[in-house]
Amino acid sequence: xxxxxxxxxxxxxxxxxxxxxxxxxxxxxxxxxxxxxxxxxxxxxxxxxxxxxxxxxxxxxxxxxxxxxxxxxxxxxxxxxxxxxxxxxxxxxxxxxxxxxxxxxxxxxxxxxxxxxxxxxxxxxxxxxxxxxxxxxxxxxxxxxxxxxxxxxxxxxxxxxxxxxxxxxxxxxxxxxxxxxxxxxxxxxxxxxx
Amino acid sequence: xxxxxxxxxxxxxxxxxxxxxxxxxxxxxxxxxxxxxxxxxxxxxxxxxxxxxxxxxxxxxxxxxxxxxxxxxxxxxxxxxxxxxxxxxxxxxxxxxxxxxxxxxxxxxxxxxxxxxxxxxxxxxxxxxxxxxxxxxxxxxxxxxxxxxxxxxxxxxxxxxxxxxxxxxxxxxxxxxxxxxxxxxxxxxxxxxxxxxxxxxxxxxxxxxxxxxxxxxxxxxxxxxxxxxxxxxxxxxxxxxxxxxxxxxxx
Numbered sequence: 441x442x443x444x445x446x447x448x449x450x451x452x453x454x455x456x457x458x459x460x461x462x463x464x465x466x467x468x469x470x471x472x473x474x475x476x477x478x479x480x481x482x483x484x485x486x487x488x489x490x491x492x493x494x495x496x497x498x499x500x501x502x503x504x505x506x507x508x509x510x511x512x513x514x515x516x517x518x519x520x521x522x523x524x525x526x527x528x529x530x531x532x533x534x535x536x537x538x539x540x541x542x543x544x545x546x547x548x549x550x551x552x553x554x555x556x557x558x559x560x561x562x563x564x565x566x567x568x569x570x571x572x573x574x575x576x577x578x579x580x581x582x583x584x585x586x587x588x589x590x591x592x593x594x595x596x597x598x599x600x601x602x603x604x605x606x607x608x609x610x611x612x613x614x615x616x617x618x619x620x621x622x623x624x625x626x627x628x629x630x631x632x633x634x
Numbered sequence: 635x636x637x638x639x640x641x642x643x644x645x646x647x648x649x650x651x652x653x654x655x656x657x658x659x660x661x662x663x664x665x666x667x668x669x670x671x672x673x674x675x676x677x678x679x680x681x682x683x684x685x686x687x688x689x690x691x692x693x694x695x696x697x698x699x700x701x702x703x704x705x706x707x708x709x710x711x712x713x714x715x716x717x718x719x720x721x722x723x724x725x726x727x728x729x730x731x732x733x734x735x736x737x738x739x740x741x742x743x744x745x746x747x748x749x750x751x752x753x754x755x756x757x758x759x760x761x762x763x764x765x766x767x768x769x770x771x772x773x774x775x776x777x778x779x780x781x782x783x784x785x786x787x788x789x790x791x792x793x794x795x796x797x798x799x800x801x802x803x804x805x806x807x808x809x810x811x812x813x814x815x816x817x818x819x820x821x822x823x824x825x826x827x828x829x830x831x832x833x834x835x836x837x838x839x840x841x842x843x844x845x846x847x848x849x850x851x852x853x854x855x856x857x858x859x860x861x862x863x864x865x866x867x868x869x870x871x872x873x874x875x876x877x878x879x880x881x882x883x884x885x
Contacts (some may be wrong), residue, residue, distance in 0.1 A: 614834035
Protein backbone atom coordinates (compact mmCIF):
# COMPACT_ATOMS: atom_id res chain seq x y z
CA UNK A 441 0.00 0.00 0.00
CA UNK A 442 2.75 2.40 1.04
CA UNK A 443 4.77 1.63 -2.12
CA UNK A 444 1.95 2.95 -4.25
CA UNK A 445 1.66 6.07 -2.13
CA UNK A 446 5.33 6.90 -2.66
CA UNK A 447 4.95 6.90 -6.43
CA UNK A 448 1.68 8.80 -6.27
CA UNK A 449 3.14 11.30 -3.82
CA UNK A 450 6.16 11.89 -6.03
CA UNK A 451 4.05 12.43 -9.14
CA UNK A 452 1.61 14.72 -7.40
CA UNK A 453 4.37 16.71 -5.77
CA UNK A 454 3.14 15.90 -2.26
CA UNK A 455 5.75 17.60 -0.07
CA UNK A 456 5.13 15.39 2.98
CA UNK A 457 5.59 12.18 1.03
CA UNK A 458 8.63 13.51 -0.82
CA UNK A 459 10.11 14.51 2.54
CA UNK A 460 9.46 11.03 3.90
CA UNK A 461 11.16 9.51 0.86
CA UNK A 462 14.29 11.59 1.49
CA UNK A 463 14.24 10.77 5.22
CA UNK A 464 13.73 7.04 4.74
CA UNK A 465 15.83 6.19 1.72
CA UNK A 466 18.52 8.84 1.22
CA UNK A 467 20.68 7.67 4.18
CA UNK A 468 20.79 4.12 2.79
CA UNK A 469 21.75 5.26 -0.70
CA UNK A 470 24.34 7.72 0.63
CA UNK A 471 25.83 5.03 2.85
CA UNK A 472 26.21 2.65 -0.09
CA UNK A 473 27.69 5.31 -2.34
CA UNK A 474 30.18 6.36 0.35
CA UNK A 475 31.28 2.74 0.67
CA UNK A 476 31.81 2.76 -3.06
CA UNK A 477 34.18 5.69 -3.38
CA UNK A 478 31.59 8.43 -3.39
CA UNK A 479 30.79 11.30 -1.09
CA UNK A 480 27.64 12.47 0.70
CA UNK A 481 27.17 14.93 -2.15
CA UNK A 482 27.42 12.14 -4.75
CA UNK A 483 24.80 10.19 -2.79
CA UNK A 484 22.46 13.14 -2.69
CA UNK A 485 22.90 13.96 -6.41
CA UNK A 486 22.32 10.37 -7.50
CA UNK A 487 19.31 10.03 -5.22
CA UNK A 488 17.65 13.22 -6.45
CA UNK A 489 18.29 12.26 -10.03
CA UNK A 490 16.70 8.86 -9.44
CA UNK A 491 13.58 10.46 -7.95
CA UNK A 492 13.23 12.63 -11.04
CA UNK A 493 13.55 9.54 -13.23
CA UNK A 494 10.79 7.87 -11.24
CA UNK A 495 8.49 10.86 -11.77
CA UNK A 496 8.92 10.57 -15.52
CA UNK A 497 8.24 6.86 -15.45
CA UNK A 498 5.24 7.20 -13.18
CA UNK A 499 3.68 9.99 -15.21
CA UNK A 500 3.88 7.95 -18.34
CA UNK A 501 2.15 5.04 -16.59
CA UNK A 502 5.16 2.81 -17.14
CA UNK A 503 5.17 1.45 -13.61
CA UNK A 504 3.14 -1.59 -12.68
CA UNK A 505 0.87 -0.99 -9.68
CA UNK A 506 2.73 -3.61 -7.65
CA UNK A 507 6.19 -2.18 -8.33
CA UNK A 508 8.45 -2.39 -5.29
CA UNK A 509 9.31 1.29 -4.80
CA UNK A 510 12.38 0.74 -2.66
CA UNK A 511 13.81 -1.92 -4.96
CA UNK A 512 13.31 0.20 -8.05
CA UNK A 513 14.70 3.35 -6.42
CA UNK A 514 17.82 1.51 -5.25
CA UNK A 515 18.32 -0.18 -8.62
CA UNK A 516 18.15 3.19 -10.39
CA UNK A 517 20.57 4.74 -7.89
CA UNK A 518 22.95 1.84 -8.25
CA UNK A 519 22.93 2.01 -12.05
CA UNK A 520 23.41 5.74 -11.99
CA UNK A 521 26.36 5.50 -9.65
CA UNK A 522 27.95 2.72 -11.70
CA UNK A 523 27.57 4.84 -14.83
CA UNK A 524 29.09 7.81 -13.02
CA UNK A 525 32.11 5.94 -11.74
CA UNK A 526 32.54 4.11 -15.00
CA UNK A 527 33.51 7.51 -16.28
CA UNK A 528 36.05 7.69 -13.49
CA UNK A 529 37.22 4.13 -14.29
CA UNK A 530 36.50 2.83 -10.83
CA UNK A 531 33.89 0.29 -11.76
CA UNK A 532 35.88 -2.70 -10.51
CA UNK A 533 35.95 -1.18 -7.05
CA UNK A 534 32.20 -1.12 -6.57
CA UNK A 535 30.85 -3.48 -4.00
CA UNK A 536 27.78 -4.77 -5.73
CA UNK A 537 26.47 -6.98 -2.99
CA UNK A 538 24.33 -4.40 -1.17
CA UNK A 539 21.95 -2.38 -3.30
CA UNK A 540 22.13 -5.07 -5.99
CA UNK A 541 20.41 -7.62 -3.81
CA UNK A 542 17.16 -6.08 -4.96
CA UNK A 543 17.93 -7.05 -8.53
CA UNK A 544 16.57 -10.49 -7.83
CA UNK A 545 13.12 -8.99 -7.74
CA UNK A 546 11.51 -9.70 -11.08
CA UNK A 547 12.18 -7.19 -13.79
CA UNK A 548 13.65 -4.50 -11.53
CA UNK A 549 17.01 -4.37 -13.30
CA UNK A 550 15.39 -4.05 -16.72
CA UNK A 551 12.99 -1.38 -15.50
CA UNK A 552 15.78 0.62 -13.89
CA UNK A 553 17.99 0.52 -17.00
CA UNK A 554 15.02 1.54 -19.05
CA UNK A 555 14.44 4.43 -16.64
CA UNK A 556 17.96 5.71 -17.24
CA UNK A 557 17.53 5.70 -21.00
CA UNK A 558 14.20 7.39 -20.63
CA UNK A 559 15.73 10.09 -18.50
CA UNK A 560 18.31 10.78 -21.18
CA UNK A 561 15.54 10.96 -23.75
CA UNK A 562 13.55 13.32 -21.54
CA UNK A 563 16.61 15.47 -21.06
CA UNK A 564 17.00 15.71 -24.84
CA UNK A 565 13.33 16.64 -25.18
CA UNK A 566 13.58 19.19 -22.38
CA UNK A 567 16.85 20.75 -23.62
CA UNK A 568 15.26 21.34 -27.00
CA UNK A 569 11.76 22.21 -25.79
CA UNK A 570 13.05 25.19 -23.82
CA UNK A 571 14.66 26.56 -26.97
CA UNK A 572 11.26 26.91 -28.61
CA UNK A 573 9.45 30.23 -28.67
CA UNK A 574 7.37 31.03 -25.57
CA UNK A 575 4.25 30.63 -27.71
CA UNK A 576 5.22 27.09 -28.76
CA UNK A 577 6.10 26.19 -25.17
CA UNK A 578 2.60 27.16 -24.11
CA UNK A 579 0.82 25.78 -27.12
CA UNK A 580 2.21 22.22 -27.22
CA UNK A 581 1.09 21.18 -23.70
CA UNK A 582 -2.34 22.70 -24.37
CA UNK A 583 -2.74 20.86 -27.66
CA UNK A 584 -1.52 17.58 -26.22
CA UNK A 585 -3.88 17.87 -23.28
CA UNK A 586 -6.72 18.10 -25.79
CA UNK A 587 -7.80 21.65 -25.05
CA UNK A 588 -10.18 22.88 -27.74
CA UNK A 589 -8.43 24.88 -30.47
CA UNK A 590 -10.88 27.75 -29.94
CA UNK A 591 -9.99 27.95 -26.25
CA UNK A 592 -6.29 27.84 -27.05
CA UNK A 593 -6.75 30.65 -29.58
CA UNK A 594 -8.36 32.81 -26.89
CA UNK A 595 -5.83 31.87 -24.22
CA UNK A 596 -2.84 32.61 -26.45
CA UNK A 597 -4.38 35.62 -28.23
CA UNK A 598 -4.27 33.92 -31.61
CA UNK A 599 -6.63 34.84 -34.40
CA UNK A 600 -8.62 31.61 -34.65
CA UNK A 601 -8.58 27.81 -34.42
CA UNK A 602 -6.89 27.54 -37.84
CA UNK A 603 -3.98 29.60 -36.62
CA UNK A 604 -3.67 27.21 -33.69
CA UNK A 605 -3.48 24.20 -36.02
CA UNK A 606 -0.97 25.89 -38.30
CA UNK A 607 1.17 26.93 -35.37
CA UNK A 608 0.95 23.49 -33.80
CA UNK A 609 2.62 21.85 -36.82
CA UNK A 610 5.19 24.63 -37.08
CA UNK A 611 6.04 24.26 -33.39
CA UNK A 612 6.44 20.49 -33.63
CA UNK A 613 8.55 20.85 -36.75
CA UNK A 614 10.82 23.42 -35.11
CA UNK A 615 11.11 21.17 -32.06
CA UNK A 616 11.94 18.08 -34.15
CA UNK A 617 14.67 19.96 -36.02
CA UNK A 618 16.28 20.99 -32.74
CA UNK A 619 16.04 17.43 -31.40
CA UNK A 620 17.78 16.10 -34.49
CA UNK A 621 20.72 18.38 -33.72
CA UNK A 622 20.94 17.29 -30.07
CA UNK A 623 24.00 15.30 -28.96
CA UNK A 624 21.85 12.44 -27.64
CA UNK A 625 19.73 12.08 -30.80
CA UNK A 626 22.06 9.66 -32.67
CA UNK A 627 22.21 7.46 -29.54
CA UNK A 628 18.44 7.55 -29.12
CA UNK A 629 18.03 6.68 -32.78
CA UNK A 630 20.40 3.74 -32.61
CA UNK A 631 18.65 2.43 -29.47
CA UNK A 632 15.31 2.64 -31.24
CA UNK A 633 16.54 0.74 -34.25
CA UNK A 634 17.85 -2.18 -32.16
CA UNK B 635 4.72 11.04 -45.29
CA UNK B 636 3.64 14.42 -43.93
CA UNK B 637 4.04 15.32 -40.28
CA UNK B 638 0.34 16.06 -40.21
CA UNK B 639 -0.43 12.44 -41.14
CA UNK B 640 1.90 11.20 -38.39
CA UNK B 641 0.04 13.41 -35.90
CA UNK B 642 -3.29 12.15 -37.16
CA UNK B 643 -2.13 8.54 -36.91
CA UNK B 644 -0.90 8.97 -33.35
CA UNK B 645 -4.06 10.83 -32.39
CA UNK B 646 -6.19 8.07 -33.92
CA UNK B 647 -7.93 10.46 -36.28
CA UNK B 648 -7.15 8.64 -39.55
CA UNK B 649 -9.95 6.52 -40.95
CA UNK B 650 -9.60 2.74 -41.06
CA UNK B 651 -8.29 2.60 -44.62
CA UNK B 652 -5.75 5.35 -44.10
CA UNK B 653 -4.64 3.75 -40.84
CA UNK B 654 -3.94 0.42 -42.46
CA UNK B 655 -2.10 2.10 -45.36
CA UNK B 656 -0.05 4.07 -42.84
CA UNK B 657 0.79 0.92 -40.90
CA UNK B 658 1.93 -0.84 -44.07
CA UNK B 659 4.30 2.06 -44.81
CA UNK B 660 5.44 1.97 -41.21
CA UNK B 661 6.39 -1.69 -41.43
CA UNK B 662 8.32 -1.14 -44.66
CA UNK B 663 10.09 2.13 -43.84
CA UNK B 664 12.42 2.20 -40.82
CA UNK B 665 12.98 5.94 -41.24
CA UNK B 666 9.26 6.57 -40.94
CA UNK B 667 9.16 4.28 -37.92
CA UNK B 668 11.87 6.38 -36.24
CA UNK B 669 9.95 9.56 -37.11
CA UNK B 670 6.80 8.13 -35.56
CA UNK B 671 8.67 6.99 -32.43
CA UNK B 672 10.17 10.44 -32.00
CA UNK B 673 6.80 12.14 -32.49
CA UNK B 674 5.32 9.77 -29.90
CA UNK B 675 8.02 10.81 -27.42
CA UNK B 676 7.46 14.50 -28.18
CA UNK B 677 3.70 14.27 -27.76
CA UNK B 678 4.04 12.32 -24.56
CA UNK B 679 6.55 14.85 -23.19
CA UNK B 680 4.33 17.73 -24.24
CA UNK B 681 1.41 16.17 -22.42
CA UNK B 682 3.08 15.68 -19.04
CA UNK B 683 5.61 18.49 -19.29
CA UNK B 684 3.81 20.81 -16.85
CA UNK B 685 3.25 18.08 -14.27
CA UNK B 686 6.81 16.79 -14.58
CA UNK B 687 8.19 20.27 -14.00
CA UNK B 688 5.97 20.74 -10.96
CA UNK B 689 6.89 17.38 -9.42
CA UNK B 690 10.59 17.91 -10.06
CA UNK B 691 10.43 21.35 -8.48
CA UNK B 692 8.99 19.81 -5.30
CA UNK B 693 11.74 17.15 -5.30
CA UNK B 694 14.37 19.88 -5.49
CA UNK B 695 12.67 22.19 -2.98
CA UNK B 696 12.21 19.46 -0.39
CA UNK B 697 15.65 18.04 -1.14
CA UNK B 698 17.29 21.38 -0.41
CA UNK B 699 17.47 20.69 3.32
CA UNK B 700 19.02 17.25 2.72
CA UNK B 701 21.69 18.58 0.36
CA UNK B 702 25.10 18.19 2.07
CA UNK B 703 26.51 21.28 0.38
CA UNK B 704 23.64 23.31 1.80
CA UNK B 705 24.07 21.80 5.28
CA UNK B 706 27.79 22.47 5.26
CA UNK B 707 27.34 26.25 5.26
CA UNK B 708 28.69 27.92 8.43
CA UNK B 709 26.28 28.91 11.18
CA UNK B 710 25.49 32.56 11.79
CA UNK B 711 26.06 33.88 15.30
CA UNK B 712 28.97 34.49 17.61
CA UNK B 713 31.54 33.55 15.02
CA UNK B 714 30.36 36.22 12.61
CA UNK B 715 30.36 38.83 15.37
CA UNK B 716 34.06 38.13 16.01
CA UNK B 717 34.74 38.44 12.30
CA UNK B 718 32.99 41.82 12.18
CA UNK B 719 35.11 43.02 15.14
CA UNK B 720 38.28 42.05 13.31
CA UNK B 721 37.09 43.73 10.13
CA UNK B 722 36.50 47.02 12.00
CA UNK B 723 40.16 47.99 11.55
CA UNK B 724 40.04 47.28 7.87
CA UNK B 725 36.99 49.44 7.11
CA UNK B 726 38.85 52.68 6.16
CA UNK B 727 41.20 50.74 3.87
CA UNK B 728 38.30 48.88 2.23
CA UNK B 729 36.44 52.15 1.71
CA UNK B 730 39.45 53.70 -0.03
CA UNK B 731 39.91 50.66 -2.27
CA UNK B 732 36.22 50.67 -3.13
CA UNK B 733 36.31 54.37 -4.02
CA UNK B 734 39.25 53.85 -6.36
CA UNK B 735 37.51 50.81 -7.79
CA UNK B 736 34.32 52.76 -8.48
CA UNK B 737 36.22 55.52 -10.27
CA UNK B 738 38.22 53.07 -12.40
CA UNK B 739 35.13 50.97 -13.10
CA UNK B 740 33.13 53.96 -14.30
CA UNK B 741 36.01 54.95 -16.60
CA UNK B 742 36.28 51.43 -18.02
CA UNK B 743 32.54 51.03 -18.22
CA UNK B 744 32.08 54.15 -20.28
CA UNK B 745 34.83 52.96 -22.64
CA UNK B 746 33.26 49.50 -22.83
CA UNK B 747 29.83 51.02 -23.35
CA UNK B 748 31.22 53.13 -26.20
CA UNK B 749 32.79 50.03 -27.74
CA UNK B 750 29.62 47.94 -27.59
CA UNK B 751 27.47 50.85 -28.82
CA UNK B 752 29.67 51.39 -31.82
CA UNK B 753 29.77 47.65 -32.51
CA UNK B 754 25.98 47.58 -32.38
CA UNK B 755 25.65 50.67 -34.59
CA UNK B 756 28.04 49.19 -37.12
CA UNK B 757 26.37 45.81 -37.42
CA UNK B 758 22.71 46.41 -36.64
CA UNK B 759 21.55 48.07 -39.82
CA UNK B 760 18.34 46.80 -41.40
CA UNK B 761 16.68 47.64 -44.68
CA UNK B 762 13.99 50.35 -44.39
CA UNK B 763 10.63 49.06 -43.26
CA UNK B 764 8.16 48.40 -46.03
CA UNK B 765 4.94 46.69 -45.08
CA UNK B 766 2.67 48.27 -47.64
CA UNK B 767 2.31 45.24 -49.88
CA UNK B 768 1.16 43.07 -47.02
CA UNK B 769 -2.17 44.66 -46.21
CA UNK B 770 -4.75 46.70 -48.00
CA UNK B 771 -6.95 47.30 -44.98
CA UNK B 772 -4.46 48.95 -42.65
CA UNK B 773 -2.84 51.34 -45.09
CA UNK B 774 -2.83 54.34 -42.80
CA UNK B 775 -1.40 52.37 -39.92
CA UNK B 776 1.19 50.78 -42.18
CA UNK B 777 2.32 54.12 -43.58
CA UNK B 778 2.56 55.55 -40.08
CA UNK B 779 4.66 52.60 -38.88
CA UNK B 780 6.95 52.86 -41.90
CA UNK B 781 7.42 56.60 -41.50
CA UNK B 782 8.22 56.40 -37.81
CA UNK B 783 10.52 53.43 -38.20
CA UNK B 784 12.41 54.79 -41.18
CA UNK B 785 12.89 58.14 -39.46
CA UNK B 786 14.22 56.23 -36.43
CA UNK B 787 11.43 57.39 -34.16
CA UNK B 788 11.37 53.97 -32.58
CA UNK B 789 9.01 54.55 -29.68
CA UNK B 790 6.26 55.76 -32.06
CA UNK B 791 7.10 52.97 -34.50
CA UNK B 792 6.60 50.46 -31.67
CA UNK B 793 3.07 51.82 -31.04
CA UNK B 794 2.12 51.61 -34.70
CA UNK B 795 3.63 48.15 -35.16
CA UNK B 796 1.86 46.90 -32.03
CA UNK B 797 -1.49 47.96 -33.56
CA UNK B 798 -0.63 46.14 -36.79
CA UNK B 799 0.38 42.99 -34.90
CA UNK B 800 -2.81 43.11 -32.82
CA UNK B 801 -4.76 42.76 -36.07
CA UNK B 802 -2.43 40.19 -37.61
CA UNK B 803 -0.64 38.12 -34.96
CA UNK B 804 1.23 36.06 -37.53
CA UNK B 805 2.79 39.09 -39.23
CA UNK B 806 6.41 38.03 -38.81
CA UNK B 807 7.78 41.07 -40.59
CA UNK B 808 6.01 43.48 -38.25
CA UNK B 809 7.12 41.40 -35.25
CA UNK B 810 10.71 41.48 -36.44
CA UNK B 811 10.72 45.24 -37.00
CA UNK B 812 9.05 45.85 -33.63
CA UNK B 813 11.71 43.67 -31.98
CA UNK B 814 14.39 45.70 -33.71
CA UNK B 815 12.70 48.96 -32.67
CA UNK B 816 12.48 47.85 -29.02
CA UNK B 817 16.19 47.09 -28.97
CA UNK B 818 17.06 50.35 -30.70
CA UNK B 819 14.96 52.03 -27.99
CA UNK B 820 16.90 50.12 -25.26
CA UNK B 821 13.89 47.99 -24.33
CA UNK B 822 15.91 44.82 -24.51
CA UNK B 823 13.58 42.30 -22.86
CA UNK B 824 10.62 43.24 -25.05
CA UNK B 825 12.81 43.24 -28.15
CA UNK B 826 14.28 39.83 -27.43
CA UNK B 827 10.84 38.42 -26.72
CA UNK B 828 9.67 39.46 -30.20
CA UNK B 829 12.80 38.15 -31.87
CA UNK B 830 12.76 34.88 -29.96
CA UNK B 831 9.23 34.23 -31.16
CA UNK B 832 10.71 34.19 -34.68
CA UNK B 833 13.34 31.55 -34.01
CA UNK B 834 10.96 28.94 -35.40
CA UNK B 835 10.17 31.01 -38.47
CA UNK B 836 12.11 29.71 -41.45
CA UNK B 837 12.25 33.13 -43.09
CA UNK B 838 13.39 35.13 -40.06
CA UNK B 839 15.13 32.64 -37.76
CA UNK B 840 18.73 33.58 -38.61
CA UNK B 841 18.03 37.29 -38.80
CA UNK B 842 16.32 37.01 -35.42
CA UNK B 843 19.31 35.11 -33.94
CA UNK B 844 21.63 37.78 -35.32
CA UNK B 845 19.67 40.66 -33.81
CA UNK B 846 19.22 38.89 -30.47
CA UNK B 847 23.01 38.62 -30.40
CA UNK B 848 23.35 42.32 -31.22
CA UNK B 849 20.89 43.18 -28.46
CA UNK B 850 23.19 41.48 -25.93
CA UNK B 851 26.14 43.36 -27.34
CA UNK B 852 24.26 46.64 -27.09
CA UNK B 853 23.25 45.95 -23.50
CA UNK B 854 26.86 45.14 -22.59
CA UNK B 855 26.54 41.35 -22.24
CA UNK B 856 28.58 40.28 -25.25
CA UNK B 857 29.24 36.78 -23.93
CA UNK B 858 25.51 36.02 -24.14
CA UNK B 859 25.61 36.92 -27.82
CA UNK B 860 28.06 34.14 -28.68
CA UNK B 861 25.68 31.11 -28.88
CA UNK B 862 23.28 33.07 -31.09
CA UNK B 863 26.07 34.13 -33.43
CA UNK B 864 27.45 30.60 -33.60
CA UNK B 865 24.01 29.30 -34.52
CA UNK B 866 23.94 31.31 -37.76
CA UNK B 867 24.77 28.92 -40.62
CA UNK B 868 27.00 29.64 -43.60
CA UNK B 869 23.92 29.76 -45.83
CA UNK B 870 22.60 32.85 -44.02
CA UNK B 871 23.20 36.42 -45.22
CA UNK B 872 24.33 37.24 -41.70
CA UNK B 873 26.97 34.53 -41.48
CA UNK B 874 29.95 36.66 -42.49
CA UNK B 875 28.97 39.49 -40.12
CA UNK B 876 28.34 37.02 -37.31
CA UNK B 877 31.82 35.57 -37.77
CA UNK B 878 33.37 39.05 -37.75
CA UNK B 879 31.56 39.92 -34.52
CA UNK B 880 32.61 36.63 -32.94
CA UNK B 881 36.23 37.47 -33.77
CA UNK B 882 35.89 40.92 -32.20
CA UNK B 883 34.26 39.49 -29.07
CA UNK B 884 36.97 36.84 -28.72
CA UNK B 885 39.71 39.44 -29.09
